[in-house]
Amino acid sequence: MSSALEITVLLFVAVAATGVVLTRDPRAQVVTLSFYGVLLGLMFFIFQAPDVALSQIVVGAVALPLMFMLALARIFRNEEERKKKDAKAGHGGKE
Amino acid sequence: MTRSVRLTMFFAGAILLTIFFVASLGNVPAVGDYPGPYGNVLSAVVVYERHVTNIVTAVNFDYRAVDTMVEESILFLSVAGSAVLLRQMRSEEKKENDDRKLKDSEEKTSIPSSSDATRGFALLIVGPMVLFGLYIVTHGQLTPGGGFQGGVIIATAFLLLYLAGDFTRFREIVSHTFVAIIEGIALFTYVFIGFLGMFEEKAFLQNVLPFGRTGDVVSGGTIWVLSCATGIAVATGVLEVIYAFLEQVLEEWSR
Numbered sequence: 407m408s409s410a411l412e413i414t415v416l417l418f419v420a421v422a423a424t425g426v427v428l429t430r431d432p433r434a435q436v437v438t439l440s441f442y443g444v445l446l447g448l449m450f451f452i453f454q455a456p457d458v459a460l461s462q463i464v465v466g467a468v469a470l471p472l473m474f475m476l477a478l479a480r481i482f483r484n485e486e487e488r489k490k491k492d493a494k495a496g497h498g499g500k501e
Numbered sequence: 502m503t504r505s506v507r508l509t510m511f512f513a514g515a516i517l518l519t520i521f522f523v524a525s526l527g528n529v530p531a532v533g534d535y536p537g538p539y540g541n542v543l544s545a546v547v548v549y550e551r552h553v554t555n556i557v558t559a560v561n562f563d564y565r566a567v568d569t570m571v572e573e574s575i576l577f578l579s580v581a582g583s584a585v586l587l588r589q590m591r592s593e594e595k596k597e598n599d600d601r602k603l604k605d606s607e608e609k610t611s612i613p614s615s616s617d618a619t620r621g622f623a624l625l626i627v628g629p630m631v632l633f634g635l636y637i638v639t640h641g642q643l644t645p646g647g648g649f650q651g652g653v654i655i656a657t658a659f660l661l662l663y664l665a666g667d668f669t670r671f672r673e674i675v676s677h678t679f680v681a682i683i684e685g686i687a688l689f690t691y692v693f694i695g696f697l698g699m700f701e702e703k704a705f706l707q708n709v710l711p712f713g714r715t716g717d718v719v720s721g722g723t724i725w726v727l728s729c730a731t732g733i734a735v736a737t738g739v740l741e742v743i744y745a746f747l748e749q750v751l752e753e754w755s756r
Binding site: 412453456457460461464465468469472473476477479480483 | 532555557558637645646647649650653654656657660739742743746747749750
């Protein structure tokens with residue numbers, strides 16, 4: 407371990423990773439994952455790998471959380487529709 | 502297995518792992534300690550042999566260009582797979598939606614409109630972002646970047662159109678067959694450039710175009726051409742995957 411900057415950013419990455427894991431709601435975890443992606447890109451840049459940092463920032467902070475959010479939106483929309491259908495079926499059964 | 506037994510097993514394993522981990526931390530080589538010869542050989546040789554200044558891109562598109570070709574085919578396969586899988590489900594959903602729409606037309610969800618700040622900022626920055634992505638793609642052999650990085654930047658720049666609320670224009674641009682055709686042409690260009698070397702009785706993907714002057718935009722022979730081809734293929738590919746995902750969520754709202 408050679409410089410204070412590298413140690414600092416590694417500590418930040420460790421804390422941010424713990425924070426991502428401890429966020430329980432999936433839709434909130436996507437936002438923390440995006441922030442973690444940017445922090446990882448910064449870490450790659452500090453360790454002198456700018457190509458990897460560019461890839462990481464675009465993929466890990468934009469494309470990956472976007473796909474997660476879209477999948478979550480689809481799943482939650484299905485659940486809402488199913489609940490509405492059940493409520494309507496229950497209501498129609500009572501009448 | 503009860504919870505306390507599980508916790509006991511976890512802590513036993515964790516303590517053992519910690520002991521071995523801390524004991525081995527003393528023998529880890531220092532950060533930046535590079536033993537092997539390839540990196541040193543490359544950093545001494547590449548600028549003079551290939552007339553490029555970004556050695557990572559030279560390795561990606563010249564010395565180990567076959568790896569990049571296989572990675573591009575992996576991306577292509579994932580795009581094709583997700584498009585096929587998600588499009589199949591969409592046709593089933595459409596029938597169910599039409600049946601449901603005949604029954605109850607008063608329950609319609611609407612897309613929450615984005616704020617004016619989001620829309621203004623997104624519209625302002627789409628143009629510069631596409632330009633920046635093109636810069637990263639075409640200057641891959643001079644500055645950090647390359648085909649893949651610039652391609653993904655261009656794809657997310659198109660995504661900003663959706664964020665700006667103009668999703669009809671986004672649909673028109675992205676669902677056009679032109680995008681899929683361009684992806685295929687870009688990948689074909691990559692393989693065709695590889696065969697250029699074999700026409701002159703050298704190896705596949707050998708760098709046979711003129712090298713140019715170090716520091717020019719068009720330099721490095723096939724490195725620049727392969728970087729552009731990869732950039733276009735990755736941009737269109739990632740755009741297709743994102744569109745396949747977005748269609749799943751949007752197709753009910755935009756009917």
